[in-house]
Amino acid sequence: MMDASGGIRARHTYHHGDLRRALLDAGIALARDGGPDAVVLREATRRAGVVPNAAYRHFASRHALLQAVRAAALAALAVAMEKQLARLRDGGPRAGLRAIGTAYLRFARTEPGLFRTAFAVPGEAETAGSPAMAGKSGLNPFQLLGVALDRMVAAGVLPAERRPGAEYLAWSAVHGLAMLVLEGPLRRLPRTQTRVIEQRLLDMVDKGL
Amino acid sequence: MMDASGGIRARHTYHHGDLRRALLDAGIALARDGGPDAVVLREATRRAGVVPNAAYRHFASRHALLQAVRAAALAALAVAMEKQLARLRDGGPRAGLRAIGTAYLRFARTEPGLFRTAFAVPGEAETAGSPAMAGKSGLNPFQLLGVALDRMVAAGVLPAERRPGAEYLAWSAVHGLAMLVLEGPLRRLPRTQTRVIEQRLLDMVDKGL
DNA sequence: GCCGCAATGTATACAGCGTCCACACAAGGT
DNA sequence: ACCTTGTGTGGACGCTGTATACATTGCGGC
The missing domain is CATH 1.10.357 (Tetracycline Repressor; domain 2)
Incomplete structure (x- = not known):
């Protein structure tokens, strides 16, 4: 609940709403400029304004996220x-x-x-x-x-x-x-x-x- | 100067002799089974029986090593x-x-x-x-x-x-x-x-x- | 309207990676 | 015999993915 620095959008609710979608979008953005290696789990969570491990509620691993990006x-x-x-x-x-x-x-x-x-x-x-x-x-x-x-x-x-x-x-x-x-x-x-x-x-x- | 565990060959001289070649060979072996992502600097130095930073005397970065492997x-x-x-x-x-x-x-x-x-x-x-x-x-x-x-x-x-x-x-x-x-x-x-x-x-x- | 459960996000921690800096040792020309 | 230059070491930092335990929330049944 810090922020106002990250620049992405501070969250006020405990739950994100649609974290899976947010992570996927962040992943797509990362892939768009940087290719597959740039799809970094922690960076995606950062952009979604969430702690790294939150990703694991929606993707089993970085690789799973990457596959989703690939599908997109x-x-x-x-x-x-x-x-x-x-x-x-x-x-x-x-x-x-x-x-x-x-x-x-x-x-x-x-x-x-x-x-x-x-x-x-x-x-x-x-x-x-x-x-x-x-x-x-x-x-x-x-x-x-x-x-x-x-x-x-x-x-x-x-x-x-x-x-x-x-x-x-x-x-x-x-x-x-x-x-x-x-x-x-x-x-x-x-x-x-x-x-x-x-x-x-x-x-x-x-x-x- | 520990070893006898790594299984690669313990070195008794302080200098390796031909570390550049050894690192390149290790890199090639890594690439051979695992592709480019498997070419990991620390692992190459491990196989050469040398501390990670020693690699930097012969390659400016992991990427430089990778390029050498690529050329090979x-x-x-x-x-x-x-x-x-x-x-x-x-x-x-x-x-x-x-x-x-x-x-x-x-x-x-x-x-x-x-x-x-x-x-x-x-x-x-x-x-x-x-x-x-x-x-x-x-x-x-x-x-x-x-x-x-x-x-x-x-x-x-x-x-x-x-x-x-x-x-x-x-x-x-x-x-x-x-x-x-x-x-x-x-x-x-x-x-x-x-x-x-x-x-x-x-x-x-x-x-x- | 309350309770408990499942879903979701957090905190803390660990090992592995690339790389930087200061230091130790060895070899060779003077 | 010295001192410079090349080479390997030790320790540290910040980054990564991921595991394990905990906190918070929303929802279905009473």
């Missing part, structure tokens, strides 16, 4: 993908795949901390259908990619025999590039040039799938 | 690539690129800790020509890939106008898949199936480049 990051990515898809005034089924890839790469660029948190942590299951990591459609990023590929098969632009496992190939290429741009050798490439490479990569996927 | 991991990858290339009884220039990709993916599978250390850490420069991260040929993994692509151009199987930036596309695809298999959604896929996907991915690169 995946959900944010899913939303970004859905937005990019919604922009599409039917440019054909290939456009769907391209929109997914574009959204993925943009997300990596604009939210590097969240992106790294989403993927630089072991964590279960893009496959598993937890709604915590899904967008408005209820689909997570991985599933959205699957749908785009299914549409391509339905439209006849992707041979059905090449469909199984295709998400892994597409995902690999895009994910790999995102990593290289984010913290690999392409880190200090001028933005215009990264855009060119991004386009060429999407071309490669289109052609090579 | 890249060198190991370069060596693996060179070996795979040496096996080649001229199967044409495409075979060179494929060998690079194969070695990369195998390294990720067989040395996941080192692989993650090599790439999950920001760090400068696959580009920069430090010999610490190169193989016997003096070339680092990235440069080896470049050479393979150059050969393809020389042999006429890759149009010269597609050469610039091609290493980024190839690298992205392979690196992305390695990540997915290592700590992504493909983690628990049976090994035989990952092999199939690996082959298809290399096909995609071949075709789409």
